[in-house]
Amino acid sequence: MITIIGATGNTGRIAAEKLLASGKKVRVVGRSAAHLEPLVKKGAEAFVGDVTDEAMVTKAFAGAEAAYLLIPPNLSAPDVRAHQAKAADAQVRALEKSGLEFAVFLSSVGADKPDKTGPVVGLRHFEERLNGISRLNALYLRAGYFMENFLAQPGVIRQLGMMAGPLKPDLPLPMIAAQDIGAYAAERLAKRDFQGKRAAELLGQRDLDYREATKITGKAIGKPSLAYSQLPSAMLKMALTSMGMSSNMADLLLEMSDSLNSGYMKPLEARTAANTTPTSFEQFVTEKFVPAYSGKGAAV
Ligand SMILES: NC(=O)c1ccc[n+]([C@@H]2O[C@H](COP(=O)([O-])OP(=O)(O)OC[C@H]3O[C@@H](n4cnc5c(N)ncnc54)[C@H](OP(=O)(O)O)[C@@H]3O)[C@@H](O)[C@H]2O)c1
Incomplete structure (x- = not known):
């Protein structure tokens, strides 16, 4: 038995589907x-x-040989680190009580840093807690920047006529499709070919910056002159909180963006075949962004 936390989400759903398809x-x-019904x-x-x-997570791990772990984001949490610590604590204590020997945890690029990486500090703390479970073989997937983050942009394009965000337009980012993380996690959970504790970066198909991503997106939605604008933090904080995000979450996301912009938060590994995944940004735009933009896909 393999337990999947966050099984209806971007990565967990794919991990569950892949494992089910392989029997x-x-x-x-x-x-x-x-x-959960479709699964x-x-x-x-x-x-x-x-x-x-x-208690719930303990039961969910009962009799399982392996688990996919994550901290589900709670964008409206007044204290994001407290939410992350609670989710980590429940999973760690449940692991300690279970006989489970293998876990794949969805972490992030930047989890090597102790501070200034916003929500990623909470993922680092989870890694540190898992390090304390001696019996456990744990793989920390330090994923790059989700392409799904762009699914917030259709509303921005409709309102402002452009894409906008906190990141520098020419900052190369290892952009990854969440489905590639799910598929990779499924493979490692099925093989259980890792020992002790180790981190592995997943860097997507290639690095690209917001300028290039905007060009690809604009072409696909029939707006070839679509532009991207890096907006000041104060303006973005107002926009994010007006959409229901807590003030604390907005501050942490902007802190993380500053660390990406300065180069403090970046991959540690050089790009290799092992940390490169198949889905291109062009494929993501065709399959996910265009349907979302035209109102036929995921909510934005
Ligand atoms: N965005 C990025 O660029 C990026 C990069 C690296 C790492 N990450 C990390 O990736 C993780 C998110 O992964 P994801 O995108 O696969 O997750 P997701 O799609 O945001 O959420 C996973 C699922 O968790 C469930 N959920 C939410 N709150 C829950 C709770 N309190 N208890 C139980 N289930 C709950 C939700 O399903 P139900 O509503 O059905 O319960 C949701 O479908 C985060 O930890 C984030 O920090 C993100």
């Missing part, structure tokens, strides 16, 4: 039975509960 027994965890139809066992509930 593995999978227990999928989420807060809603209805959200149940594919053969998964549903487990409904909150990841901050230690």
Whole structure:
């Protein structure tokens, strides 16, 4: 049995589907039975509960050989680090009580740094907690910048006529499609070919910057002159909080953006075949961004 936390999400859903397709027994965890139903139809066992509930997570790990771990984002949390610590604590205590020997945890590029990386500090703390479980073989997937972050842009394009954000237009980023993370996690959870504790970066298909990403996106939505503008933090904080994000989360995202812009937060590994994944930004735009922009895909 393999337990998948965040199984209805960007990465967990793909991990669960891949494992089910290869004939593995999978227990999928989420807060809603209805959200989990499509995976149940594919053969998964549903487990409904909150990841901050230690007793629930303990039951979700019972009898499992391996688990996919993550800290689900809570964009409206008044204290983001407290939410992250609660989700990490529940999973760590449940792991300690279980006989589970293998875990793949979705971390991030930048988790090597102790500070100034916004929400990624919480992922680093989770890695540190997992390091303390001696029996556990744990793989920390330090993923690059999700292409899915662009799914916030259709609303911006409609309102401002351009793409906008905190990052420098010419900052090369290892942009990765979340589906590639899910597929990679499934493979490693099935093989269980890692020992001790180790981190592995996942850097997407290639590095690209917002200027190039905007050009590709504009062409695909019939706006070839679409521009990207780096906006000041104060303006972005107002925009983010007006969309329901907590003040603390907005501050942490802007802190992380400053660290990306300055080069403090960056991959440690050179690009290799092992940390490169298949989905191109062009493919992401065709399959996910264009449907979202035209109102036929994920909500934005
Ligand atoms: N965005 C980036 O560029 C980036 C880069 C590197 C790492 N990361 C990390 O990636 C992680 C997010 O991964 P993801 O995109 O796969 O996740 P996701 O899609 O945002 O969420 C995963 C699922 O978790 C479930 N969930 C939410 N709150 C929950 C709770 N309290 N208890 C139980 N389940 C809960 C939700 O499903 P239900 O609503 O059905 O419960 C959701 O579908 C974060 O830790 C983030 O820091 C992000």
